Amino acid sequence: MKNLPDPRNPFRIGTRGSPLALAQAHETRDRLCAAFDLPSEAFEIVVIKTTGDAILDRPLKEIGGKGLFTREIEDDLLAGRIDIAVHSMKDMPVQQPGGLTLDCYLPREDVRDAFIAPSGGTLSGLAPGTKVGTSSLRRKAQLLNRRPDLEIVEFRGNVQTRLKKLEAGVAHCTFLAMAGLNRLGMSDVPATPIATEEMLPAVAQGAIGIERRSDDGRATELLAALHHLETGQRLAAERAYLAALDGSCETPIAGLATLDGTTLSLRGEILRTDGSEALSDTRTGLIEDGAAIGKDLAESLLARAGHGFFDWRTAS
Ligand SMILES: NCc1[nH]cc(CCC(=O)O)c1CC(=O)O
Numbered sequence: 237m238k239n240l241p242d243p244r245n246p247f248r249i250g251t252r253g254s255p256l257a258l259a260q261a262h263e264t265r266d267r268l269c270a271a272f273d274l275p276s277e278a279f280e281i282v283v284i285k286t287t288g289d290a291i292l293d294r295p296l297k298e299i300g301g302k303g304l305f306t307r308e309i310e311d312d313l314l315a316g317r318i319d320i321a322v323h324s325m326k327d328m329p330v331q332q333p334g335g336l337t338l339d340c341y342l343p344r345e346d347v348r349d350a351f352i353a354p355s356g357g358t359l360s361g362l363a364p365g366t367k368v369g370t371s372s373l374r375r376k377a378q379l380l381n382r383r384p385d386l387e388i389v390e391f392r393g394n395v396q397t398r399l400k401k402l403e404a405g406v407a408h409c410t411f412l413a414m415a416g417l418n419r420l421g422m423s424d425v426p427a428t429p430i431a432t433e434e435m436l437p438a439v440a441q442g443a444i445g446i447e448r449r450s451d452d453g454r455a456t457e458l459l460a461a462l463h464h465l466e467t468g469q470r471l472a473a474e475r476a477y478l479a480a481l482d483g484s485c486e487t488p489i490a491g492l493a494t495l496d497g498t499t500l501s502l503r504g505e506i507l508r509t510d511g512s513e514a515l516s517d518t519r520t521g522l523i524e525d526g527a528a529i530g531k532d533l534a535e536s537l538l539a540r541a542g543h544g545f546f547d548w549r550t551a552s
Pocket residue numbers: 324325326327411412413415416440441442443444
């Protein structure tokens with residue numbers, strides 16, 4: 237490959253500044269160094285402060301929802317201030333702005349949610365009225381669906397902030413993605429993984445995506461060497477499902493694709509925000525039909541839900 241980055245002309249990797257985002261950017265840099273036998277100085281990690289990082293005291297859906305953490309990074313990418321942007325795919329809208337391409341995924345981490353209770357206890361053993369901290373509409377609805385007797389406490393901030401809130405007694409327990417804990421190397425956190433049959437994760441949970449300007453030939457070549465095929469195939473189905481559901485941060489939606497030989501299975505769940513109703517189903521087909529499987533599953537769930545399933549959106 238001609239025109240490889242070098243320390244005098246480093247390739248700029250844009251990221252948010254949270255510890256998890258930085259870990260993901262470093263993983264991206266390390267993989268690029270290994271794939272092209274380059275020194276780490278050939279890359280520069282550029283930290284971008286986003287509005288979502290600055291506002292910590294309000295629920296995400298009030299300040300702009302999904303895309304809030306990524307729009308400003310995408311502006312820097314379009315303006316040429318960075319060469320690629322590293323994202324948690326779980327936080328990415330299904331469509332990218334014109335001029336940008338998102339088709340490079342790193343190998344997916346553990347997709348499961350984890351139950352975190354520093355003062356002990358199990359998820360099934362929680363006493364009625366226990367305070368559970370989460371700001372995720374999906375986790376809140378899934379939990380209330382099974383345990384309407386629990387109390388949900390709004391809980392934003394990065395992994396470290398949430399753990400501090402638990403210590404301070406704001407809530408008794410919380411949920412975090414295993415992927416985040418693993419990528420941060422936080423094996424000391426008392427985390428119990430929850431089986432996906434028990435709590436279906438968010439679409440794209442555990443996957444890192446790398447975005448580039450569509451016309452940047454160098455970035456296209458560099459990222460082609462990093463792309464993980466199976467992760468891309470699973471996300472194609474999950475994101476087609478999300479797109480057909482018109483999913484945003486404001487709707488409790490879960491979805492997970494798994495591969496077995498030439499077959500892809502996609503399980504999806506949609507819930508009323510208060511947890512009073514949950515609908516789920518699974519579709520299986522050929523891996524290359526992932527996008528159609530996603531759309532088909534979404535449409536059948538929406539048909540069962542009927543008009544008004546998500547109507548709380550206009551009600552409050
Ligand atoms: N919405 C925040 C967010 N985005 C991605 C992750 C975790 C890592 C991942 O799923 O890749 C988290 C935190 C969490 O849910 O615990």
